[in-house]
Amino acid sequence: MTEDPTGRPGAGRTRRRGAALEEAILRAAAEELTEAGYAGLTMDGVAARAGTNKNAIYRRWPNRLSLGIAAYRRLTTTVSPPDTGDLRGDVLEWLRRANRHWSSPLGVILRELLSAAGGTSELLAQLQERSGDAAAAPWLTILERAVARGEAAPEALHPRVATVAIVLLRNEFVVRGVPTVSDDVLVEIVDEVYLPLVRRRAGRDDPAARDPGPADAPRPEPDPRIGAREE
Amino acid sequence: MTEDPTGRPGAGRTRRRGAALEEAILRAAAEELTEAGYAGLTMDGVAARAGTNKNAIYRRWPNRLSLGIAAYRRLTTTVSPPDTGDLRGDVLEWLRRANRHWSSPLGVILRELLSAAGGTSELLAQLQERSGDAAAAPWLTILERAVARGEAAPEALHPRVATVAIVLLRNEFVVRGVPTVSDDVLVEIVDEVYLPLVRRRAGRDDPAARDPGPADAPRPEPDPRIGAREE
DNA sequence: CATTTAAGGTACTTGGCGTACCTTATGTGC
DNA sequence: GCACATAAGGTACGCCAAGTACCTTAAATG
Numbered sequence: 001m002t003e004d005p006t007g008r009p010g011a012g013r014t015r016r017r018g019a020a021l022e023e024a025i026l027r028a029a030a031e032e033l034t035e036a037g038y039a040g041l042t043m044d045g046v047a048a049r050a051g052t053n054k055n056a057i058y059r060r061w062p063n064r065l066s067l068g069i070a071a072y073r074r075l076t077t078t079v080s081p082p083d084t085g086d087l088r089g090d091v092l093e094w095l096r097r098a099n100r101h102w103s104s105p106l107g108v109i110l111r112e113l114l115s116a117a118g119g120t121s122e123l124l125a126q127l128q129e130r131s132g133d134a135a136a137a138p139w140l141t142i143l144e145r146a147v148a149r150g151e152a153a154p155e156a157l158h159p160r161v162a163t164v165a166i167v168l169l170r171n172e173f174v175v176r177g178v179p180t181v182s183d184d185v186l187v188e189i190v191d192e193v194y195l196p197l198v199r200r201r202a203g204r205d206d207p208a209a210r211d212p213g214p215a216d217a218p219r220p221e222p223d224p225r226i227g228a229r230e231e
Numbered sequence: 232m233t234e235d236p237t238g239r240p241g242a243g244r245t246r247r248r249g250a251a252l253e254e255a256i257l258r259a260a261a262e263e264l265t266e267a268g269y270a271g272l273t274m275d276g277v278a279a280r281a282g283t284n285k286n287a288i289y290r291r292w293p294n295r296l297s298l299g300i301a302a303y304r305r306l307t308t309t310v311s312p313p314d315t316g317d318l319r320g321d322v323l324e325w326l327r328r329a330n331r332h333w334s335s336p337l338g339v340i341l342r343e344l345l346s347a348a349g350g351t352s353e354l355l356a357q358l359q360e361r362s363g364d365a366a367a368a369p370w371l372t373i374l375e376r377a378v379a380r381g382e383a384a385p386e387a388l389h390p391r392v393a394t395v396a397i398v399l400l401r402n403e404f405v406v407r408g409v410p411t412v413s414d415d416v417l418v419e420i421v422d423e424v425y426l427p428l429v430r431r432r433a434g435r436d437d438p439a440a441r442d443p444g445p446a447d448a449p450r451p452e453p454d455p456r457i458g459a460r461e462e
Numbered sequence: 463c464a465t466t467t468a469a470g471g472t473a474c475t476t477g478g479c480g481t482a483c484c485t486t487a488t489g490t491g492c
Numbered sequence: 493g494c495a496c497a498t499a500a501g502g503t504a505c506g507c508c509a510a511g512t513a514c515c516t517t518a519a520a521t522g
Contacts, residue, residue: 015469015518042509053470054511064510111350114406118346121408161423164399167406168391171398174405175345177352192392197428246487246500273478284501285480295479 016052024050025057029071034105038068038112065116069126072113075106081138087146091194094142095169095186102173103180111173139163143198156198165194247283255281256288260302265336269299269343296347300357303344306337312369318377322425325373326400326417333404334411342404370394374429387429396425 016024028050032041043064047054061067082093101107110127117123139162146152156162168189172181247255259281263272274295278285292298313324332338341358348354370393377383387393399420403412 017468017519021469043511044509053472055471056469058511059468115346115349117408119342119405119408124406124408155423158423160399160419164395164424167402168395168398170406171402174350175355175398175401177348177350177355188391192386192389193395193428197424248488248499252500274480275478284503286502287500289480290499 021050021052021056022060025052025060025067026071026074029067030074033068033071033109034075037105037109038116041068041071043067065113065123068113068116069123072106072109073126075109081142083145085149087142087149087151087198088190088195090142090146091165091190092186094138095165095189096183098166098169099181099183099186102170107173114174136163139166146198150200152198153200161197164197165189168193252281252283252287253291256283256291256298257302257305260298261305264299264302264340265306268336268340269347272299272302274298296344296354299344299347300354303337303340304357306340312373314376316380318373318380318382318429319421319426321373321377322396322421323417325369326396326420327414329397329400330412330414330417333401338404345405367394370397377429381431383429384431392428395428396420399424 025046029041029046032045032049041064043054043057046067047057050056057067061070079097082090082097084090084093102110113127114124117127136159140157140159143152143156143162147154147157169181169186172178172185256277260272260277263276263280272295274285274288277298278288281287288298292301310328313321313328315321315324333341344358345355348358367390371388371390374383374387374393378385378388400412400417403409403416
């Protein structure tokens with residue numbers, strides 16, 4: 001229970017302030033997080049471990065969740081998407097990494113945080129970039145390369161389309177609550193959904209021939225009423 | 232604050248038991264839920280409103296969440312998928328209904344519950360059927376009709392493929408925390424993702440080959456803001 | 463050295479879930 | 493009808509951690 005040289009007891013050492021203290025708190029929080037998950041992250045615990053008190057924490061983060069998110073971010077790193085030279089390979093690899101992450105202890109924490117944030121967009125946003133999923137950028141990167149190689153249709157370079165695979169994967173975790181997703185499912189997502197979707201849609205060699213039908217309003221389709229369900 | 236004849240004060244009436252009491256509790260819980268959301272659903276509150284006490288509740292449900300889910304289910308009804316005679320129409324309509332539900336007060340409650348369940352599969356499962364979304368059945372129904380009409384490829388009759396649209400929609404709510412999804416987004420999901428995916432993939436001389444229009448701007452639009460990475 | 467700023471120390475309020483325990487109806491089987 | 497088992501009513505309380513208040517004390521600032 002004695003603290004390490006960095007996060008020392010409030011004993012005889014010099015009193016830390018500013019960045020140094022913040023660092024110590026974050027470090028302590030990250031430790032608690034890895035040891036006991038978000039559920040086990042208590043303000044008193046962090047304060048004690050950092051050799052300080054709750055005041056110092058609340059001066060920096062408004063509540064436990066913010067601290068939890070900050071600590072989580074500290075535990076993750078960013079990576080760049082694979083470049084295997086093959087669309088399928090890239091996609092599968094990127095999905096597998098995501099799957100590994102979500103299945104890891106860190107993934108469990110991420111889910112706890114996501115759950116605790118429960119729709120608070122600002123907080124959600126801070127997790128997004130790390131959960132690496134919604135992040136469209138890497139997917140667009142993968143697809144751009146594929147388009148250049150002629151493996152994907154240019155129309156696929158659209159955030160909503162590009163991220164379909166990861167959204168389906170995340171769905172498994174978030175909505176179905178599975179601890180990990182089997183590789184078969186990943187393959188299925190790729191082969192049954194993603195590739196058919198992003199590949200040149202017409203066997204035609206002229207991409208603009210079919211689909212990119214010149215704009216024109218998204219179909220009238222009025223009739224917004226029809227109540228039955230809800231409320 | 233006086234109770235109605237059904238959920239009466241513990242005063243002079245006859246003591247309810249079994250099903251009658253259960254009904255009263257559930258009714259009270261549903262009321263609390265609609266008035267204050269899951270956050271405002273307290274065991275003491277429900278007990279008081281039902282004119283009973285917490286014991287009676289805990290004898291039936293193990294914890295607050297279970298009660299919340301039971302009460303939520305009581306507030307929802309099931310409906311069957313539309314049959315407009317047109318794939319796009321059916322899909323859009325079904326998405327719109329889901330969107331309305333998720334955007335409604337009931338949808339907010341659903342999100343709270345989902346968040347509170349936080350990956351507890353058994354509980355999640357109980358919500359699934361009602362959130363009516365993940366439920367693959369209605370989607371398969373819609374697609375079967377479309378296949379019969381020659382509007383969709385038989386390969387699309389696969390749960391993972393069939394439910395793609397709703398998964399993307401739910402993603403907006405659950406992950407991005409938006410209060411409601413604009414109709415434009417629904418249209419985008421349908422035209423950019425769903426229809427291209429389920430339609431006969433190699434359009435030949437078929438009548439259905441003349442893609443009735445992935446309309447609107449297919450413009451690649453490499454997405455302005457990007458910059459996040461992953462893991 | 464005086465003053466301001468932030469850290470340390472403590473104790474306390476709050477809020478609700480979940481439990482314990484006892485009393486009192488109800489209803490069922492004899 | 494009566495006695496016993498069963499379940500409801502009534503209350504109080506333990507618990508646990510979040511967040512707050514307030515004062516003391518060390519460090520920066522100048």
